[in-house]
Amino acid sequence: DAAAADQLKQLMADVAHEADVADLIEALDPEHRPIFIQLLGADFDFTALTELDENVRVQILEELPTETVVEGMRDLDSDDAVYILEDLDAEDRAEILDRLPVLDRAALLRSLDLPEESAGRRMQTDFIAVPAYWSVGQVIDYFRDAKDLPETFYEVFVIDPFYKLLGTLALDKLLRSKRQTRIEQILDSEVRRVAATEDQEEAARLFERYNLVSAPVVDENGRLVGVLTIDDIVDVIQEEAEEDIRALGGVGDEELSDRVPAIIRSRFPWLFFNMFTAFVAASVIGLFDGTIERMVALAVLMPIVASMGGNAGTQAMTVTVRALAAREISRRQAPRVLWREACVGLLNGGMLALMIGTVAGMWFSDLQLGAVIGVALIINMVVAGCFGVLIPLTLDRFKLDPAVASPVFLTTVTDVVGFFAFLGLAAWWFGIGF
Amino acid sequence: DAAAADQLKQLMADVAHEADVADLIEALDPEHRPIFIQLLGADFDFTALTELDENVRVQILEELPTETVVEGMRDLDSDDAVYILEDLDAEDRAEILDRLPVLDRAALLRSLDLPEESAGRRMQTDFIAVPAYWSVGQVIDYFRDAKDLPETFYEVFVIDPFYKLLGTLALDKLLRSKRQTRIEQILDSEVRRVAATEDQEEAARLFERYNLVSAPVVDENGRLVGVLTIDDIVDVIQEEAEEDIRALGGVGDEELSDRVPAIIRSRFPWLFFNMFTAFVAASVIGLFDGTIERMVALAVLMPIVASMGGNAGTQAMTVTVRALAAREISRRQAPRVLWREACVGLLNGGMLALMIGTVAGMWFSDLQLGAVIGVALIINMVVAGCFGVLIPLTLDRFKLDPAVASPVFLTTVTDVVGFFAFLGLAAWWFGIGF
Incomplete structure (x- = not known):
């Protein structure tokens, strides 16, 4: 079977994006889907699971061995991990959370504690925050040296020592400023922030209205806890429009894969x-x-x-x-x-x-x-x-x-x-x- | 009236965002709307017009003196200018275009020549393109010195001498690289590009599927002609869902302001x-x-x-x-x-x-x-x-x-x-x- 796995990995090297991998999985027979993921092993990016129909995802997660799921979840962004965990039943969820590193687990539990369909459920807890007294040069050097930066980001958050949000700084503004400029001189303090407990629909309306690409999420004390990005919001906007069409047509949230x-x-x-x-x-x-x-x-x-x-x-x-x-x-x-x-x-x-x-x-x-x-x-x-x-x-x-x-x-x-x-x-x- | 105008300008200084200005305009009596804009004069950002209902926008544009409209259009992003021009009748449109600077006019005409609802109609023609042989340091220095950069941008395009698109470079990647690194070493050549004549719905599907924030738009020869950004695509996604709801309910594209x-x-x-x-x-x-x-x-x-x-x-x-x-x-x-x-x-x-x-x-x-x-x-x-x-x-x-x-x-x-x-x-x- 090792030969088959190698062959499969070579084939899959060409399918770059998780959305394409998800399509491929949906085209497989239901019983072949978990086998496919196990054959790919570490080469399988669990992000692809977030692009699947809920039914398909839950079925796969139930059939995969827990250790495979835990391994896959380690590499996920926190918002994708929450998205996958929230559909599982309490028992399976607890089993997976127990085996994750303690810091990840704490962040995920905090998101999962928030109400369903709240902005906090969709936020990414991995973000970049710098103090206001840093200079532009210091921030750029930090980017060049830091190893565990988020995969992509569009802005840097500026915080005080108590993690209170002071403002944001778009990357293009950072790039246009001289190295010696202090962050506090160029930060944008009129930030549209989202409360973690706010309804995701409200957050989407804010993004639409003000053409935002990302927005900081704060807790009840105004402390920065995460960031919402437009790709998650696009999903919310679509879901909301979809919900209205379905409601008017008298159908619930059924999917094409439903029995x-x-x-x-x-x-x-x-x-x-x-x-x-x-x-x-x-x-x-x-x-x-x-x-x-x-x-x-x-x-x-x-x-x-x-x-x-x-x-x-x-x-x-x-x-x-x-x-x-x-x-x-x-x-x-x-x-x-x-x-x-x-x-x-x-x-x-x-x-x-x-x-x-x-x-x-x-x-x-x-x-x-x-x-x-x-x-x-x-x-x-x-x-x-x-x-x-x-x-x-x-x-x-x-x-x-x-x-x-x-x-x-x-x-x-x-x-x-x-x-x-x-x-x-x-x-x-x-x-x-x- | 100069006193009134001054007072109004002071009041409006607090209303920062164009979406809020648009709400304010819609709350006014129809006959007061053009007067309000003229009183604000150069302080009025024409971007606010793109946030209005089509009826309201067309009525205002018809009543404003042409020179006011031309002045306002000068400062607009090209996609917003196209959005405003495409609703006007051919005569008004030609009159405004005639008075714009020759370069702007050429770019707008090229967009307006494309089919309605095509990706090219929604694209921004103001973008940043650099040659592949530049170093990271050269690009950053260029940002610091250049005066006419677009207002916000999320990526830099890399082109050959004939404006053919070689790849893109996300700003965060640029920030993480050493100054002496050559652009050709770090560019992302697997770019999902959009043809200018492509349907905007197709472009929206690409953005959704691959979680894009912006995408280059190319002409039939593969030359870079513009950039599509997620805020325009969010509007397209909403319009498309809206169209289906309305069609199923038996109404055309009527608006709440219709008579x-x-x-x-x-x-x-x-x-x-x-x-x-x-x-x-x-x-x-x-x-x-x-x-x-x-x-x-x-x-x-x-x-x-x-x-x-x-x-x-x-x-x-x-x-x-x-x-x-x-x-x-x-x-x-x-x-x-x-x-x-x-x-x-x-x-x-x-x-x-x-x-x-x-x-x-x-x-x-x-x-x-x-x-x-x-x-x-x-x-x-x-x-x-x-x-x-x-x-x-x-x-x-x-x-x-x-x-x-x-x-x-x-x-x-x-x-x-x-x-x-x-x-x-x-x-x-x-x-x-x-």
Whole structure:
């Protein structure tokens, strides 16, 4: 097997980047993945594991011998190590941590103690900090001599003796300054810092807004504990957008590698809640069964009113949910947005009512029926536009995720109003009561 | 007015960052925005305009005197200048370009000649390039003496005399090397480069995959023409995710500052196409009007079958659309994914059929009716799951955007199959024909 391992190592020497190695692992049969990693031995960079789907990663880590995992974890950046450890169950995690060097273990435990999805979980604890009284020359000499610098870095942090952050110094600024310049003369003290316990989403918003590449992370006493870099933040930004798309589409955090039982767990709850919505809508129709029996055209046309309202509501809801996510909408603007959606509903509804009313009237040779469906459509589209704004705003005010819960509530409103407006109006107009 | 301007400048001295200035501008009345900028005069950083909504930016640029705009554009980074110019109409754009210094104009025109949404549109043409035979000391001395360096940079490019890119050199590597080291000894020649004409989305994928902070942009001859940095890419990543959410929700690229006519233009087309879907579904119901007339419970229950199918289909579609966007799904995997969705549809459908069938059967005191709705539900949910995968894959193969067109097609399928399966099955089982 030593020959096979050598051959494999030679082959893999060309696959330079961990993202490519990760693709290669995902292309393998599940049972071959741990074998592949063991064959590569010390040549396998555990960073590749962070690029895998969670399922694939957990499966591999469970099958690899603990000593292989511990060896691999030694060389990882602290943020990657936390990323891998946080998915494991408590027992496996403790076993690995126990065998790591004591300093690494302390740093990892500190990160893992922070809340999930906090900035501290994503931070790198390996960073460069220098005192303010050093000169530019001293810093550059330190870089040339120090052996254990982080792999890449974009700025140097300036601290006082108690590790309190005084400011930062970008590398390009350092390079442009004369050797004898003191750091305190050129440091940037207006640093946007992130609290370790802050939500990672908040940190991402700071990076986006101020076009940051890295930011210092401080503890509750203002002491520097780590650094967040843009590559971790890019992942956060993507995850957040992804979460909204999935929530609006009624799926949890399932992955393409998930098996059927996991998918069902992710999707069934949404379908279950929608079932109640469907029954509510059906019972509204049930109120008018006598009317429908005498005028079956109503049954044929009623889904049009409900579905057009649903679509218009979805449009307003999508815009509102995204504006909330981007913090673009405030309570102060709500009346203006609501009024605008009502106008849009009235105008779009009016145009569609004209078309749908005409077609329906000709289809059943009954122009009054055309007028009834037109009026019902306008009512439903105005209501849909308003609730498309009100539902996400209300959920947000009660600290619920608007993307998750809005669609179900919205469908309930547009179905109930659609069926009730159309069937009720028809029953009243044609005098065929309940 | 000079006093007012002075006062304003003093106030604004505290608002350091352009993102904050942009927020301030958006909070002003539209007619006050150009006045505010003119009062600030040379103290106003035009970069703030890139942080505004497109509508707000275009309105301001149209109202500002051309000389103010030209003055402001002089100090901008080239990528920000392109960002501002590309939204203007050809006439305004030409007027501004004409008055810019000849070198800036040439660089801007070259970027503007590239296709919209290409990497070249987002690149910065101001970068640092050094020859390979220089030493580390020479490069550092060059930084200390040069006056017109870009504002921030993370790496130095190494070129040959014909501006062909030989490699890159990260600043931290430069800082760690001895002064006498030659650049050619430490440059990184395995650079991931971006073609200027490449789609910005492709460039973003490269940044994400390889955790890049900046990347060189080359022309068709491999010559270095610019640099892409992560802050521009973060915007691209966000825009792309945003586009998918909006497309799935049936809205175009409308902004919160849009007025009613613009919103109607953005939303009416989707509603219009959905109207045809609604009529197709209605005509399926129309086939069974005789059946409904004799058994009005069918009209009450039929929306349940259609809407549960629609929801299940939306779940499968959402996952598929996102997998396509992330390039996670290949044609090779399609049969496996399809089979999995069919299983999920069968199992979720089975559970819901049991519940819905029981409730419906008891509601109308007709257990056979409960069985019929259960079977129709299972059929529709299996079909919905499969089409939720097939529709986006097919659109993608024909180079159409799956996020834009999938929802309409999917609704058509789930409505038609839902109504047809339920009403058809009922007509056959209860022997109440067409």
